[in-house]
Amino acid sequence: xxxxxxxxxxxRSYGKINLGLQVVDRLPNGYHQIxxxxxxxxxxxxxxxxxxxRLSLEVNIESIPTDSxxxxxxxxxxxxxxxxFDDRLAxxxxxxxxxxxxxxxxxxxxxxILRMINKMAxxxxxxxxxxxxxxxxxxxxxxxxxxxxxxxxGVGNEITTTAIQPDAWIVTIFPKKESSTxxxxxxxxxxxDQEFDLTHTLTQTPMEDWRYMxxxxxxxxxxxxxPLIGDIKDQLYELGAVYASMSGSGSAVYGIFxxxxxxxxxxxxxxxHKYPANITPPLFRPDLGIYRSD
Numbered sequence: 498x499x500x501x502x503x504x505x506x507x508x509r510s511y512g513k514i515n516l517g518l519q520v521v522d523r524l525p526n527g528y529h530q531i532x533x534x535x536x537x538x539x540x541x542x543x544x545x546x547x548x549x550x551r552l553s554l555e556v557n558i559e560s561i562p563t564d565s566x567x568x569x570x571x572x573x574x575x576x577x578x579x580x581x582f583d584d585r586l587a588x589x590x591x592x593x594x595x596x597x598x599x600x601x602x603x604x605x606x607x608x609x610i611l612r613m614i615n616k617m618a619x620x621x622x623x624x625x626x627x628x629x630x631x632x633x634x635x636x637x638x639x640x641x642x643x644x645x646x647x648x649x650x651g652v653g654n655e656i657t658t659t660a661i662q663p664d665a666w667i668v669t670i671f672p673k674k675e676s677s678t679x680x681x682x683x684x685x686x687x688x689x690d691q692e693f694d695l696t697h698t699l700t701q702t703p704m705e706d707w708r709y710m711x712x713x714x715x716x717x718x719x720x721x722x723x724p725l726i727g728d729i730k731d732q733l734y735e736l737g738a739v740y741a742s743m744s745g746s747g748s749a750v751y752g753i754f755x756x757x758x759x760x761x762x763x764x765x766x767x768x769x770h771k772y773p774a775n776i777t778p779p780l781f782r783p784d785l786g787i788y789r790s791d
Contacts, residue, residue: 505547505790506617510609511783512540512600512775513640514669514744514751516661517695517711520687528652529682532695535637536646536662537783538669538751540775542592542602544569544609545790546617549587556590572607572634573614579630582618595773597675599745601637608641616787644785648696661699666760667777668733669744669751670767672725676747684718704753707740719747726750729767736763 516534523529554563554570565571573584588610594602611631615622622630628639636653647658693710702710720727726743729750733741737759738752754760760776767774 505545506613506787507543507545507790508609508613508787509784510542510544510594510602510605511641512538512594512602512605512669513637514538514600514667514749515713515742516663516699517707517742518713518715518745519691519695520682520685520714521689521691522687524652529685529687530651531649531653532691533649533653533745534646534659534661534695534699535640535649535656537644537777537781538600538667538775539777539781540594540600540669541783542590542594542606542609544606544613545589545591546610546613547587547790548583549585552584552586552588554588554590556592558592558596561590561592561596568603568607568634569610572610572631572638575630575634576611576614580618580620580622582614582620586614595671595749597677598671598749599676599678599743599747600669600749601641601745604635604637605641607631607634608638611638612642612785613787644783648699659696659700662780662782663704663753664779665704665739666754666757666779667751667781668738668754668760668763668767669749669775669777670729670733671749671773672723672729673772674723674725674748676719676723678746680722681715681719681746685715686717688714704755705739707753708734711740711742713742713744715746716743719743723748733763736766738763 518533521530631638645658646662647656649656733752741752
């Protein structure tokens, strides 16, 4: 069977938030052993791919590189080690997920381009195969490839699919200040004796108790550098969130609301103050479809 014609295709690339993040140990190679919950938010980028005479990448934000340092190009070059395909592609990346916000935008873009080329070139790699080959690109890329929420351990690459997508509204705010992942981990203090088991908390504990049991250990190293993160977190609680936290290594902050009206009010308040923000509905599932663009 011939592969589908590679004309023009589009796909959405969704962000994530971390439901808790425990830094358990600092490994000899400089990485960290963590435990965290991954779930999706509706904040998304848009990837468009069409046949061209060479490989090129265009991004709607000038500060984002379009050369081989971009994770999209890295993913394509990496895939070529495992599969033969024509890489003469024009890629247009329309970014909406804030950069350096702890929302996984770059990893999501890489996962999406891998899935797109797999479909467009008829490579027939399974999700597990794509996940395995992507591990060296980024520990959380397999999460974005499979498109299912779950608990991640190890360096974030050992993911167990678990139904932890909140049955509630998620409001995510970017404080317009970027956070350095390297700095966040450098100044954190690993704790191998966590008081609460994260998996048990996410799967067995009511959301209204998460405030007292579910923590992002990186907040202690990031908030002193970006106090606005703590201010936004406090304000989300004042606005009615049952749980609020920084996502990943920051700087985005999210609040989980049981009532739609309270969530919408919170979203509008932050947007009125010119902060990029997003609202995600209960039990949200990302659209992993790859569609022809006429």
